[in-house]
Amino acid sequence: MQKEGNIKDYVIVGGGTAGWISAAILARMLQGTQHTITVIESPNIPTIGVGEATIPSLIDMLELLKIPLKDFILATNATFKLGIKFVDWKEIGTHYWHQFGNIGNKIDAQPFYQHWLKHQINNPQFELTDFSPAIALAKQNKFFIPDPKHPTNLSQSTYALHFDAGLVAKYLTDYCLSKNVKLIRDHVKETILDEEGSIQRLHLVDNDPVNGEFFIDCTGQHALLINKALRVGYENWQHYLPVNKAVAVQSEMLSPLPPYTESIAHEHGWRWRIPLQNRTGNGYVYASDYCSDDQAINILEKHVPNMITEPRIIEFTTGKRNKIWHKNCLAVGLSSGFLEPLESTSIYLIMRTMLNFVQSLPTKTIDEPTVNEFNRLIDNEYKDIRDFIVLHYCETKRTDSEFWRMWQHLAIPESLQTKLALFKCQGRLYENHYDLFSSESWYAVLEGMGVRPRNYDPIIDKSQFDKVQHALKESVNALNVNASKTLDHAEYIQRIKSSG
Ligand SMILES: Cc1cc2nc3c(=O)[nH]c(=O)nc-3n(C[C@H](O)[C@H](O)[C@H](O)COP(=O)(O)OP(=O)(O)OC[C@H]3O[C@@H](n4cnc5c(N)ncnc54)[C@H](O)[C@@H]3O)c2cc1C
Structure with missing residues (x-):
C-alpha cells in the first residue's frame, strides 16, 4: 500500500451558521493533523438571520466541540426546548405535541404505542403524549436537565x-x-476551475487569490461554488411542499417562558413562535400562490403582539442539491438544500453533513465510491x-381555504405512501438506522393528525389488560x-x- 497525500488546505466560503459550524467541526475533528482551515465571509452579503430552533443533536454537537452549555446559553440568549406544540393543524381548535x-x-417487550391503542379502544382516558416526560414538563412550563445519577420517571426527556x-x-x-481557523472578510468574485473541472482557486475583491485543496460551499442560497461554478443542479420538491416564502419578525419576550416551540397553522401556511431569554422569534411561512406578502404581514401583525423589528420577507425553494458532494466541493447549509423549518432540521443537517464528511474524509485523490456513498x-x-414534514400536512381535515383543500389531491412521496399504508394496518412502522425521526416521533404526529391504524397488533392480547390500564393511570x-x-x-x- 502506498500512502496517498492528505488534504491539508480546506477553504470554507460563507460565514453564516453553516460556515461556522462547518469550521468548528472540522477544526475539532482534525485537531492533531496538519491542516489549515480558512473561512471567507463577504462583508456585503448578510447572513439569513433566522434559524433559531434546534433538536437534541445540537447538545451532542456542543459536547463534541467541548463547548460548556452554560457558556453557550449565556452568550446566545438561549432557552430550552422539549418539543413542539402544533396548533390547528388537524382541524381549527385542536392541538397536539411532538x-x-x-x-x-415497552410493556411485556411490546411497543408502548400498541398498548396505548388498545387502551384507546377500551374506555380511553389518556392522550398518547400524556406519557411523554418532556411533554409533562412542557405543559407546565417546567424544565430540568436529567441527572443520570438520580434517575426519575422524567429522566427520559431529552432537550434542545x-x-x-x-x-x-x-x-x-x-x-x-x-x-487557528483563519478568517478573510472579503467577497469571492470568481471561482477558477482546473482542467478536470475541480475548484482550484478563488479570486477575491480586495485580497490575494486563495488556493485550496477542498472547498466547502456555505454561501447560503447563492450556492456560489456548488451551483454557479460546478453547475450541480437542484431537485425541486415544491410539488410535495408548496410553501415558498416566510416573513420573520421579532417581538418582546414571553412570560411565562415556554420550554417549547409553537407552530400554529393559519389560512395559507403556518406561524412559528420561538421563545428566547430576551425576545421572541416569529415567522409566517406561506405559499405565494395563495397568499400575497401583504396578507402574510397582516397575519403576523394580527397575531404577534409587541413587535420590536420590521417584518422581513425571505424566499426559498424546497428541495436538495442533486449531489451535495461533487469533486472537491461539499455544499453545507442552504447551498445544499432546504426543507421548511417545521421540525427545525436545517441546523441538524449542517451538523450531519459535516460529521458524515469527517467519517468519509478523502485523500487528495477523491474517490468516487466514497463520494457516492456519502x-x-x-x-x-x-x-x-x-416525508416526515409532508405527514404534518397530508392528513389534515382542514378545508377552510384553498391552501388546505389543496392537500386533498396533492401527490405525496411514494416512500411516505408505503409507510402510511403499512401503519394503517396494525400500527407498525419500519425504521432505518439513519432515520432522524424515531417511531415515537411518527406516532406523535400521526396521532396528532388523527391517523390511527385499523387494528392494534394482535400480540398485545397476551398482556393482562386490567394490569396495563392500571399501570397507564399510575404512570400519567x-x-x-x-x-x-x-x-x-x-x-x-x-x-x-448564576451557578459557579
Ligand atoms: C424562514 C426560515 C426559517 C428557518 N428556521 C430554522 C430553524 O428554526 N431551525 C433550523 O435548524 N434552521 C432554520 N432555518 C435554516 C437556517 O436558517 C439555515 O440553515 C442556517 O442559517 C444556515 O444558513 P447558511 O449559513 O447556509 O446561509 P446564510 O446565513 O445565508 O450565510 C451565507 C454566507 O455566505 C456568505 N457569502 C455569500 N456569497 C458570498 C461570496 N460571493 N463571497 C463570500 N461570502 C459569500 C455570506 O456573506 C454569508 O456569510 C430557517 C431558514 C429559513 C429560510
Missing part, C-alpha cells in the same frame, strides 16, 4: 435549545479563531425528513406530580446563569 425523548416504555442565530455565529467565530446517505436523510399521575415539583423554565435558566 415530544423530544420517549413516550412510555432555542437561540439567537446572530449570537451563535459570533460565538462560533470566536471558538474557531481560537482553534451522497446516498445524505439523500436518505433528506428524504426521510421530507406520577409524571404530572413529578413535573409539578420541578423548577419553572425561566427560574431554571436563571439558576444555570
Whole structure:
C-alpha cells in the first residue's frame, strides 16, 4: 500500500451558521493533523438571520466541540426546548405535541404505542403524549436537565435549545479563531476551475487569490461554488411542499417562558413562535400562490403582539442539491438544500453533513465510491425528513381555504405512501438506522393528525389488560406530580446563569 497525500488546505466560503459550524467541526475533528482551515465571509452579503430552533443533536454537537452549555446559553440568549406544540393543524381548535425523548416504555417487550391503542379502544382516558416526560414538563412550563445519577420517571426527556442565530455565529467565530481557523472578510468574485473541472482557486475583491485543496460551499442560497461554478443542479420538491416564502419578525419576550416551540397553522401556511431569554422569534411561512406578502404581514401583525423589528420577507425553494458532494466541493447549509423549518432540521443537517464528511474524509485523490456513498446517505436523510414534514400536512381535515383543500389531491412521496399504508394496518412502522425521526416521533404526529391504524397488533392480547390500564393511570399521575415539583423554565435558566 502506498500512502496517498492528505488534504491539508480546506477553504470554507460563507460565514453564516453553516460556515461556522462547518469550521468548528472540522477544526475539532482534525485537531492533531496538519491542516489549515480558512473561512471567507463577504462583508456585503448578510447572513439569513433566522434559524433559531434546534433538536437534541445540537447538545451532542456542543459536547463534541467541548463547548460548556452554560457558556453557550449565556452568550446566545438561549432557552430550552422539549418539543413542539402544533396548533390547528388537524382541524381549527385542536392541538397536539411532538415530544423530544420517549413516550412510555415497552410493556411485556411490546411497543408502548400498541398498548396505548388498545387502551384507546377500551374506555380511553389518556392522550398518547400524556406519557411523554418532556411533554409533562412542557405543559407546565417546567424544565430540568436529567441527572443520570438520580434517575426519575422524567429522566427520559431529552432537550434542545432555542437561540439567537446572530449570537451563535459570533460565538462560533470566536471558538474557531481560537482553534487557528483563519478568517478573510472579503467577497469571492470568481471561482477558477482546473482542467478536470475541480475548484482550484478563488479570486477575491480586495485580497490575494486563495488556493485550496477542498472547498466547502456555505454561501447560503447563492450556492456560489456548488451551483454557479460546478453547475450541480437542484431537485425541486415544491410539488410535495408548496410553501415558498416566510416573513420573520421579532417581538418582546414571553412570560411565562415556554420550554417549547409553537407552530400554529393559519389560512395559507403556518406561524412559528420561538421563545428566547430576551425576545421572541416569529415567522409566517406561506405559499405565494395563495397568499400575497401583504396578507402574510397582516397575519403576523394580527397575531404577534409587541413587535420590536420590521417584518422581513425571505424566499426559498424546497428541495436538495442533486449531489451535495461533487469533486472537491461539499455544499453545507442552504447551498445544499432546504426543507421548511417545521421540525427545525436545517441546523441538524449542517451538523450531519459535516460529521458524515469527517467519517468519509478523502485523500487528495477523491474517490468516487466514497463520494457516492456519502451522497446516498445524505439523500436518505433528506428524504426521510421530507416525508416526515409532508405527514404534518397530508392528513389534515382542514378545508377552510384553498391552501388546505389543496392537500386533498396533492401527490405525496411514494416512500411516505408505503409507510402510511403499512401503519394503517396494525400500527407498525419500519425504521432505518439513519432515520432522524424515531417511531415515537411518527406516532406523535400521526396521532396528532388523527391517523390511527385499523387494528392494534394482535400480540398485545397476551398482556393482562386490567394490569396495563392500571399501570397507564399510575404512570400519567406520577409524571404530572413529578413535573409539578420541578423548577419553572425561566427560574431554571436563571439558576444555570448564576451557578459557579
Ligand atoms: C424562514 C426560515 C426559517 C428557518 N428556521 C430554522 C430553524 O428554526 N431551525 C433550523 O435548524 N434552521 C432554520 N432555518 C435554516 C437556517 O436558517 C439555515 O440553515 C442556517 O442559517 C444556515 O444558513 P447558511 O449559513 O447556509 O446561509 P446564510 O446565513 O445565508 O450565510 C451565507 C454566507 O455566505 C456568505 N457569502 C455569500 N456569497 C458570498 C461570496 N460571493 N463571497 C463570500 N461570502 C459569500 C455570506 O456573506 C454569508 O456569510 C430557517 C431558514 C429559513 C429560510
